[in-house]
Amino acid sequence: MNIIFLGPPGAGKGTQAVRVCERLGIPQISTGDILRRAIKEGTPTGLEAKSYIDKGELVPDSVVIDIVRDRLKESDCKNGYVLDGFPRTVAQAEALAGFAEIDKVIDIAIEDQKLIDRLSGRRVCLSCGGTYHVSTLGGATTCAKCGAELVQRADDKAETVLSRLSVYHAQTAPLISYYKERGKLAEVDGAQAMDDCFNAILNQLGA
Numbered sequence: 744m745n746i747i748f749l750g751p752p753g754a755g756k757g758t759q760a761v762r763v764c765e766r767l768g769i770p771q772i773s774t775g776d777i778l779r780r781a782i783k784e785g786t787p788t789g790l791e792a793k794s795y796i797d798k799g800e801l802v803p804d805s806v807v808i809d810i811v812r813d814r815l816k817e818s819d820c821k822n823g824y825v826l827d828g829f830p831r832t833v834a835q836a837e838a839l840a841g842f843a844e845i846d847k848v849i850d851i852a853i854e855d856q857k858l859i860d861r862l863s864g865r866r867v868c869l870s871c872g873g874t875y876h877v878s879t880l881g882g883a884t885t886c887a888k889c890g891a892e893l894v895q896r897a898d899d900k901a902e903t904v905l906s907r908l909s910v911y912h913a914q915t916a917p918l919i920s921y922y923k924e925r926g927k928l929a930e931v932d933g934a935q936a937m938d939d940c941f942n943a944i945l946n947q948l949g950a
């Protein structure tokens with residue numbers, strides 16, 4: 744099954760995508776992770792993307808569309824995949840329709856204030872991708888999975904969070920009606936407990 748996870752930054756797309764992909768045995772394709780890796784490796788794409796990401800703006804459509812088009816050609820995608828963080832604009836969705844057949848779009852919906860709390864307390868492991876919240880870390884500063892240092896993403900700083908949310912409302916939220924009109928949309932409450940959200944998603948996927 745080819746699935747899109749839609750939703751504002753901090754809704755839990757990444758966390759839920761990892762779990763759903765494990766359960767279904769399909770790859771998670773996160774454009775944010777791919778771009779952060781490119782930045783770390785200092786590739787030309789990474790250098791171009793960094794200035795946008797640090798400001799909370801979207802990386803140009805052409806850059807992310809090429810990334811996803813190439814990634815979907817890899818053999819592990821032949822039995823399905825979860826797109827996490829792509830598409831983020833109507834132009835990206837239209838381009839995607841030209842090279843992929845999407846079965847279901849899961850919109851993880853949650854109000855802005857909850858997102859601000861979640862994002863500003865988020866800490867991530869740049870080594871293995873583990874994600875935590877300060878409220879559950881009990882003062883720990885290293886990753887429970889791999890032991891690497893936990894950091895706050897530059898784009899999780901308070902002022903950048905606000906601009907990411909306004910970018911989401913202006914550019915990504917229109918995808919909700921885009922996919923609703925095409926009969927592909929299912930909404931899940933992103934404010935509920937993580938396990939409940941996971942079960943609601945599986946339910947919507949009929950998995």
Ligand code: AMP
Nearest residue numbers: 774775795796800801802807828829831
């Ligand atoms: P994420 O990890 O999905 O929150 O993405 C982090 C940042 O990467 C976003 O704030 C954007 O700057 C950039 N990014 C990720 N996916 C896309 C996309 N589909 N289109 C444009 N920019 C993206």
